[in-house]
Amino acid sequence: MPTEKLDPADLTARLIRCPSVTPQEGGAIALLAGILGEAGFACTRVDRGGIANLYARWGKQGANRAFGFNGHTDVVPVGDANAWRHDPFGAEVEDGVMYGRGACDMKSGVAAFVAAAVDFVRETPPDGAVILAITGDEEGEGADGTVAILDWMAFNGERMTHCLVGEPTCPNEMGEMMKIGRRGSMTAHVTAVGVQGHSAYPHRAKNPLTAMVRLLARLEAEPLDRGTAHFDPSTLAITTIDCGNPATNVIPARATATVNIRFNDMHSGATLSDWLRSEAAAVAEATGVEIGLRIGISGEAFLTPPGALSELVAEAVAAETGRKPVASTSGGTSDARFVKDHCPVVEFGLVGKTMHQVDERVEVAQIHQLKAIYGRILREYFA
Structure with missing residues (x-):
């Protein structure tokens, strides 16, 4: 009997209900560790400086091909809670839109790549490794978040050959932009x-x-x-x-x-x-x-030169959205600035118009679309 697919929208809602305002873990990292552990991922908590981080790997250590996803479960404060139409940690859905702090930045992105990775290794176990590096310190100083995971990986001989950061990258429409570098x-x-x-x-x-x-x-x-x-x-x-x-x-x-x-x-x-x-x-x-x-x-400013990785991401986005994303370096900083010292990295995620705002929200349909994009990237990468 086939295993039921992991619903990324449901997982997004469960993550939003974890009040993980930096530096609080809020239950989000523990929730993901449980889900990934049950799916056969080797999970390690890489906590440092009071920050909760998770490293999860499916497949053998040191595999020749190891595709990684990076993202964060911590969120910024809600501000004036009374200004919100819905409970900031309620994950309420209205007219196909889910509301909550982190709905856009970036619990939906984490849920999408976790769901895509779990379904992928269950349905078509790859010849290689799938790695998820999830931090609770992206909205803060960042010193004990993705940096701590990368330090731990280096010490323990763990490595990604390529990585995708799931931050929101699209200004207005799903699929219009990916990041190949940052200022x-x-x-x-x-x-x-x-x-x-x-x-x-x-x-x-x-x-x-x-x-x-x-x-x-x-x-x-x-x-x-x-x-x-x-x-x-x-x-x-x-x-x-x-x-x-x-x-x-x-x-x-x-x-x-x-x-x-x-x-x-x-x-x-x-x-x-x-x-x-x-x-x-x-x-x-x-x-x-x-x-x-x-x-x-x-x-520091960095660029992943256009090539196989960016083309893989662009083709997967185009196949699922009908829109080939522009390769951009605009915007602020992200944890890709740390990952780029470890392996080639590209960013692609949802429309980011409401991140950090009151009534932060995400279209539920886009969460499913993002999971489909990430799943296609995994299939093509290991094809």
Whole structure:
């Protein structure tokens, strides 16, 4: 008697009902470990730093072909729960649409690739391995999520030969876009320290705001670049400026600002850090104000060159949706920035219009469609 297929929409609902707001596990990782274990996957909890992670492998360790899926079960906070039409953790369905935090980003994606993988190994056991790397720390700092899984894999001799990250990638219509790379991301926290004084006697003070404004103007004066073959132009955004000064007649002693840069493959975090420090040093010398920088790099720009993996994904998407996805590097960062150091990686998932929003939601039909796409990718990969 054939085994009943795993319903990805039902699994999405069960995951949404797990309140897994970063860094809480909420029962989501345990739920998946139980399902995958029953399906014959060797499951290992790779918890680190208070974060729950799951590594699940069907097939032999060290297989010549090991296709992996990566995704996360953690979600962002719901915000004002009273602003939601439905319980954020209720997974209620209305007119074919499922509501809930994580419905779009990305419990539906995890449910789709888990269901596809389970059905695939049951129906057509492959000559190779199927690996699922699922983290509870994608919406947070990320230091103890996918990175922890990859560290554990390296220590234990586990390896994926190719990987698909199931993040939402389509702007408006199912199947229109996949990601073959991502821009790098970095944040610079700038501190300018001068000398406090009376605003009527500015010559007796050393105004840090003057230096800060000059520095920020220099940073924004020219575009970082004009874009590259696969990337849009890099961007620099000033996100905060503050001096904490409530008085109108006092020149403050200290000012802070934050700058966020999203950069393409013309740059690295190191080269941009050198540029920021050089600009800060020039302004400090000109103004006599001390300027300090604290720089955090959350990911480098990367590209998986168009080839066999991206074509495999594109053809599967086209077969199931009638639409061949555009290969893009747009958007923010994802855990693909970590996976790319392990193996070639491509991203494809649902329409992401409602992720992180109030009334986050997903069309139930699209969850089934996504499972079909992932199942087709597995069949073709191991064909």
